[in-house]
Amino acid sequence: MHLPDADCLYHRLYPVRIRLVPGAMKTTTKVFIAAELLDILTTRINLSLPGFYEANPFMAGIQYWLIVKIIGTIAICLLLERLDFRKFIIIVPIAASIPPIWNIGILIYYLVTLT
Secondary structure: OOOOOHHHHHHHHOOOOOOOOOOOOOHHHHHHHHHHHHHHHHHHHHHOOOOOOOOOHHHHOOOOHHHHHHHHHHHHHHHHHHOOOOOOOOHHHHHHHHHHHHHHHHHHHHHHHHO
């Protein structure tokens, strides 16, 4: 019985090389990363204010939410680079930009009502 070498098996499982460097990424992936970074920043700012809490029930109980968020972002970026979503390519960046917009709205409301 002939066993394939590790390099051949790797290329069968992963035929497309994925490069997560800014020059080689799709525009959708770049917009998704920007939305996630903005979400992390605005969430961190809002959580530092008194009386604010994480509304997402999946993230509320996690102490190290930043690590979970980064791992999830990398996983979705790998999927975006690997898969071809021609018809639904705009849905992912739009969905990813809803939480930062919400967080900015909450922050503006807090600053306006504070004065």
